[in-house]
Each structure stands twice: as structure tokens, then as C-alpha cells.
Amino acid sequence: VLPVDDPPNAVPDVYRHRFERCFRDHYAQLLAFSMRRVSGREIAEDVVADSFAVAWRRRDRIPDPALPWLYAIAGRVIANQYRATRRRHNLDMRLAHETGAGAPGSDPAESLDRRDSFSAAFALLSEPEREVLRLVAWDGLETRDAARVFGCSPGAFRVRLHRARRKLAKQLEAAGHLPQEDRTAVSNPAEEIR
Amino acid sequence: MTRRSRNDDALARMRAANPFSATELRRAITEAELSLAMQRAIAVGESPSQPIPVDDRVAREHAVSTRPARGGIFSRHRGASLGFGGLACVAVVAALIILSGGSVDSVRDGAHPTFAAAAVKVAEANPRLLVTAPGWSIAHARSFEVDRGELIYKDDEHPLYAPGGRQLNLTWYPARFYGDRLREDARVRTRAGRVKPVTSTLLGQRATTFAYAGQHPTFATILSPQGNVFVEVNGSLGSKQKYEAVLHSLRPVGVDAWLGAMPPEVLHPAARSAAIAQMLRDIPVPPGFDTSVLHFRGMPVSPGSNGSSLQSESALTDRFMLGKAVAGAVACDWLRSWLSATRAGDDATAQEAVDAMGAAPHWPVLLQMVREKGYRGNVLPPHGRGWPSEILAAAREIAHGHLRRKPAIRTIYAKGLPAGSLTPADAAPASVLGCLELPGSSRRTLVIPDRHRASH
Numbered sequence: 001v002l003p004v005d006d007p008p009n010a011v012p013d014v015y016r017h018r019f020e021r022c023f024r025d026h027y028a029q030l031l032a033f034s035m036r037r038v039s040g041r042e043i044a045e046d047v048v049a050d051s052f053a054v055a056w057r058r059r060d061r062i063p064d065p066a067l068p069w070l071y072a073i074a075g076r077v078i079a080n081q082y083r084a085t086r087r088r089h090n091l092d093m094r095l096a097h098e099t100g101a102g103a104p105g106s107d108p109a110e111s112l113d114r115r116d117s118f119s120a121a122f123a124l125l126s127e128p129e130r131e132v133l134r135l136v137a138w139d140g141l142e143t144r145d146a147a148r149v150f151g152c153s154p155g156a157f158r159v160r161l162h163r164a165r166r167k168l169a170k171q172l173e174a175a176g177h178l179p180q181e182d183r184t185a186v187s188n189p190a191e192e193i194r
Numbered sequence: 195m196t197r198r199s200r201n202d203d204a205l206a207r208m209r210a211a212n213p214f215s216a217t218e219l220r221r222a223i224t225e226a227e228l229s230l231a232m233q234r235a236i237a238v239g240e241s242p243s244q245p246i247p248v249d250d251r252v253a254r255e256h257a258v259s260t261r262p263a264r265g266g267i268f269s270r271h272r273g274a275s276l277g278f279g280g281l282a283c284v285a286v287v288a289a290l291i292i293l294s295g296g297s298v299d300s301v302r303d304g305a306h307p308t309f310a311a312a313a314v315k316v317a318e319a320n321p322r323l324l325v326t327a328p329g330w331s332i333a334h335a336r337s338f339e340v341d342r343g344e345l346i347y348k349d350d351e352h353p354l355y356a357p358g359g360r361q362l363n364l365t366w367y368p369a370r371f372y373g374d375r376l377r378e379d380a381r382v383r384t385r386a387g388r389v390k391p392v393t394s395t396l397l398g399q400r401a402t403t404f405a406y407a408g409q410h411p412t413f414a415t416i417l418s419p420q421g422n423v424f425v426e427v428n429g430s431l432g433s434k435q436k437y438e439a440v441l442h443s444l445r446p447v448g449v450d451a452w453l454g455a456m457p458p459e460v461l462h463p464a465a466r467s468a469a470i471a472q473m474l475r476d477i478p479v480p481p482g483f484d485t486s487v488l489h490f491r492g493m494p495v496s497p498g499s500n501g502s503s504l505q506s507e508s509a510l511t512d513r514f515m516l517g518k519a520v521a522g523a524v525a526c527d528w529l530r531s532w533l534s535a536t537r538a539g540d541d542a543t544a545q546e547a548v549d550a551m552g553a554a555p556h557w558p559v560l561l562q563m564v565r566e567k568g569y570r571g572n573v574l575p576p577h578g579r580g581w582p583s584e585i586l587a588a589a590r591e592i593a594h595g596h597l598r599r600k601p602a603i604r605t606i607y608a609k610g611l612p613a614g615s616l617t618p619a620d621a622a623p624a625s626v627l628g629c630l631e632l633p634g635s636s637r638r639t640l641v642i643p644d645r646h647r648a649s650h
């Protein structure tokens with residue numbers, strides 16, 4: 001870990017305006033990004049605070065557009081800072097289940113609506129597959145920016161996205177929420193993603 | 195249907211299922227909230243002790259280019275300085291041994307008040323490891339039961355809730371989960387690749403340590419089971435050396451010494467009762483509210499649980515959790531009172547509940563709770579900002595004559611086991627508060643279909 005050696009402190013307010021504009025423009029987007037990835041608004045707000053704290057330290061080099069850069073920071077904050085919490089949470093949930101605290105309280109069939117079925121299909125994808133889809137469908141990023149946030153080349157991202165979409169479609173199809181595939185037609189990632 | 199259109203349709207379904215819209219969030223966030231959030235981010239950013247992300251290449255290059263020599267000097271001297279630290283640590287432990295009559299395990303302190311029988315039972319079943327590194331002490335006991343518990347250690351030099359604050363978690367779990375936990379940790383991947391464990395011997399037990407690189411390098415050490423439990427220690431202390439120095443200061447102690455090291459407000463029954471009484475002092479309490487129940491049910495009813503297993507006499511909790519339990523119980527009681535009075539046409543009682551809940555922005559217990567979360571001032575954050583604000587939202591609802599009970603917290607299940615809970619953005623405050631027994635409240639459950647379960 002390197003110590004923070006913060007050059008903007010030498011000239012305090014030169015970049016402040018840029019940071020404040022960036023904060024106001026993107027706070028809601030970053031909060032939504034975090035809420036889609038961590039459980040609970042409180043934790044999401046912590047993620048956003050930590051992410052903008054990094055942006056504050058780097059306010060002399062906030063890129064334009066700033067959003068993919070902020071998403072990448074928030075992604076790392078979530079991955080690094082909350083990993084241990086998630087691991088503990090998983091085990092706690094298992095323990096809670098053993099003791100009956102979190103046992104299913106109702107007939108699943110009675111409360112599942114279409115959105116829940118979608119969630120069930122989504123939950124069956126791997127985390128990288130889910131993340132690829134989130135970046136494009138929920139965070140609204142173009143392939144190039146999404147690839148940057150994900151940490152791979154745009155080409156590799158296209159392939160990942162293609163596979164993730166295909167897998168999601170399969171799961172939805174299995175759940176009866178998409179029509180069966182016509183296997184005579186073929187496609188490839190390059191055709192699908194522009 | 196072609197594969198391509200099918201895949202497009204899947205993505206369209208995904209877009210439609212977006213759980214949180216940034217546009218709606220932006221609309222809901224006020225200027226005051228935004229300013230508060232910005233102040234908080236800047237305060238964290240200003241902290242000189244916050245590490246920078248290791249993946250932030252620009253920052254790293256800058257730091258290296260501006261202070262190359264300093265890093266080199268540190269790296270050469272780190273071993274020596276930690277060596278002295280280690281010696282100091284050994285000296286402190288040796289002094290403890292001598293003062294305690296030759297054995298750390300026999301440290302006794304008869305001055306402590308009598309502990310609750312349940313707490314002694316927990317201690318007797320526990321390896322009772324204490325961090326003996328200077329400056330470290332237990333800040334909270336998040337849970338405290340025979341087969342599971344979590345102690346949060348704080349470092350006096352780096353206050354827990356301040357930016358850059360350090361904490362070490364010591365948890366214990368049933369021994370039967372030992373293998374699961376090792377496998378779970380070994381499966382974790384970071385950007386640098388799969389996390390590889392390092393095994394060693396600590397206090398005569400096999401110790402498996404996992405290192406997670408990242409913005410806050412985290413280390414987790416799992417000790418082999420002892421009796422019916424195994425212990426895991428984890429923390430993000432700034433460097434591997436600092437973590438190891440604290441880890442190797444762990445020592446087993448006797449029952450009294452271990453219980454005596456617990457924070458008084460959460461362990462000693464009398465102190466805990468006093469804390470509850472203090473919290474209740476400035477809150478309007480509903481008629482017939484049974485305060486004695488709280489003494490035995492210190493743990494909050496967490497959303498998504500049925501609450502029964504968490505409410506044991508032995509379950510301990512930190513001040514924030516105690517605040518949740520107390521304020522939550524009072525609020526739920528008022529909401530119940532309002533509901534039944536409204537249905538019975540008893541306007542006076544309903545108005546009493548509205549007035550009592552309307553005073554919630556001034557409840558000291560809530561103000562204290564939000565201060566612990568880093569907010570400043572004497573104003574509670576607006577709705578959606580932390581648990582206490584849910585009480586305010588419920589108060590507003592009954593003031594307007596309608597208490598929402600849907601949508602409620604949902605529990606998500608995967609492979610037949612609870613995998614997490616989902617709080618919808620528009621979840622009813624009564625549900626978030628855990629007023630589960632309110633008539634008509636619903637718990638929704640999401641279950642992965644059986645046919646998928648079979649394949650996992």
C-alpha cells in the first residue's frame with residue numbers, strides 16, 4: 001500500500017469546482033450502480049462515499065467523461081472492501097437457516113411474479129456474467145466504456161456479453177418466459193453487438 | 195424465433211428488471227442530502243491515512259515518481275522496525291504472564307461483577323483468544339453465543355469510525371463449518387488471480403491465512419477447530435506485517451479475563467440494563483410497553499428473519515444494535531397502537547401515537563446511532579439514509595393516515611438456502627424496522643426453481 005501523497009492539497013480549490021460538478025452530475029448514477037450490487041442502501045452509500053473520496057484525492061485528473069472512471073473505482077471498492085463482509089454474511093445466512101431463523105416463510109409459488117422469475121434466472125449466471133449484463137443493461141454503458149469498467153478489452157467484453165446474453169436467454173427459456181429458439185438461425189458476437 | 199432476437203429479448207427483460215433507476219434516485223435526492231453526502235466524501239478523501247487503490251495506476255505512478263527514495267528506505271527498514279515491535283509485543287505478553295502468576299491461561303480478575311450464567315457458558319465453550327498487542331481492545335461484541343460470535347477489536351491509534359480507522363474481527367463458528375469456510379475462501383478470486391492460502395502454526399493449531407489484495411489489503415486467518423468451534427480472524431490493517439504483528443499477539447486466557455475484556459455496556463447485565471434505561475429515558479414509551487422484555491431480547495429483529503433465534507438472553511450486541519432493538523421495539527409498539535386505535539375509531543389514542551412518533555427526529559438514541567455512522571449535527575439524515583430514518587418515514591405515514599406494509603423485505607434463496615435479502619427501494623418502513631408481526635405485513639420469498647437446484 002502506498003501512502004497518499006496528495007498534490008491537489010498544495011492548491012486546495014483549483015480542482016474543487018470540477019469535483020463538485022462531477023459529484024452533482026454523477027452521485028445518483030453511482031448510488032444506483034452501488035445499490036444494484038450491494039445489499040442495503042446504507043452500504044451502497046458507504047461505497048459511494050469511498051468512491052468519491054478516491055475521486056476527491058484525484059480531482060486534478062478527473063477524466064471526461066467521468067462516469068466510467070467512477071464506476072471502475074466503485075467496482076474496486078465493492079470488490080475489495082466488502083468481500084470479507086459478504087463471505088461472513090453467506091455463512092451467517094447458512095447458520096440462520098440451520099436454526100430456522102431464515103427459513104422460507106411462504107409457498108414460493110404464491111409470490112413469484114415475472115420479475116422474480118427473471119431474478120431466479122439471473123441468479124443462475126456466474127458473477128462475471130451478471131456483471132457484464134448489469135454494466136450494459138442497467139448502468140447503460142457502451143461496450144467500450146463497459147469493457148473499461150470490467151477491466152478487459154472491448155473485443156473480449158463483446159464475447160463475454162454475447163455469452164452472458166445467450167445464457168440468460170436459455171435460463172429464461174427454461175423458465176418458460178421466452179419462446180423456444182429457432183436453431184436454423186445463427187449469430188455471432190460481432191453481428192449482435194455494435 | 196432467432197437466437198439473436200431471443201438474446202435481444204433477454205437483454206430487454208434485463209433492462210425492464212432494473213431494480214434502481216438513477217433518474218428516480220436523482221429526483222428523490224434533495225440538495226441538502228447531496229451536500230451532506232459530498233461533505234462526507236470529502237472528509238473521507240481528506241484523511242491522510244486512507245490507502246489508495248493498488249489498481250489505480252495513475253495514482254501509483256505518481257506516488258512512485260514523487261517519493262521514490264522514501265519507499266525504498268521504508269522497505270529496507272520495515273523488517274527492523276517490526277522486529278522491535280515484535281520484541282515489544284513479546285515483552286508485554288511476558289509481563290502479563292509474570293503478573294498473572296506464570297501462566298497466561300490462569301489470568302484471573304476477581305474484581306469483575308458476576309457474569310450472566312449464559313455468558314459464562316459461552317466463555318467456557320470458547321478458545322477465548324484475546325489480542326494482547328498494545329493499544330488494541332474490544333470495541334463491540336456483535337453477537338455472542340456458544341457456537342457463533344463476533345468481536346470487533348479497535349486500535350486506539352486509529353479510531354474505529356474515523357476515516358482510516360482500523361479494526362480486527364474475531365469470529366467463531368461451529369466446527370462443522372471449518373471445511374466449508376476453507377473451501378469458500380480458497381474459491382475467491384481477485385484481479386491478481388486466485389487467492390492462495392498459506393498454512394502455519396499458531397498457538398499450536400493449524401492456521402490458514404488468505405490474503406486479498408486490493409484497495410484495502412485484507413487478511414483472514416482460520417484456525418483449526420478447538421472443541422466445538424473454530425476461530426477466524428480477519429482485518430485490513432494497512433500491511434501484512436501489521437496484521438501479522440496483531441495476529442501473533444493472540445493469547446488464550448481464562449474465563450474471567452476473557453469476559454472481563456468485553457465492553458461493559460454490552461456484557462455486564464447491569465450495565466446493559468442501564469444503557470437500555472438511558473436510551474428509553476427520553477423516548478415517549480407506549481402505554482403498557484414492557485421494558486423487561488428488552489433486557490432479555492437485546493438483539494434486534496432483523497428484517498427477513500422471524501426473529502426468534504436471535505432473541506436469546508445470551509445474545510450480546512453493540513450499542514448501535516442495542517439502539518436498533520430499543521428504538522425499533524418502541525416504534526413498532528407505537529405503530530401497532532396506531533393501527534388498532536385507527537381500526538377501533540379511537541382518535542385520541544391514534545393521535546397520541548402520531549405525536550409520539552412525530553417526536554422521533556429528537557430521540558437521542560437515534561441521533562447517537564447516526565453519529566456512530568459518521569453523520570454530524572443534531573439532525574437525522576433524510577429517509578433512505580440509514581436505519582433511523584425509517585422511523586421518521588413511518589412517523590410521516592401515520593401522520594398522513596396510512597401505514598404502508600407492502601412491499602416488504604424479501605429473502606432470496608439459492609440452492610434451498612437463504613442467499614441474502616433484498617430491500618426494495620420503496621420498501622415499507624414498517625417492514626424495514628422489523629415490525630413483522632404487524633397484521634397484513636408480508637414477507638416475500640424468491641426461490642431458485644428445483645430443476646436448477648438439482649444441477650448444482
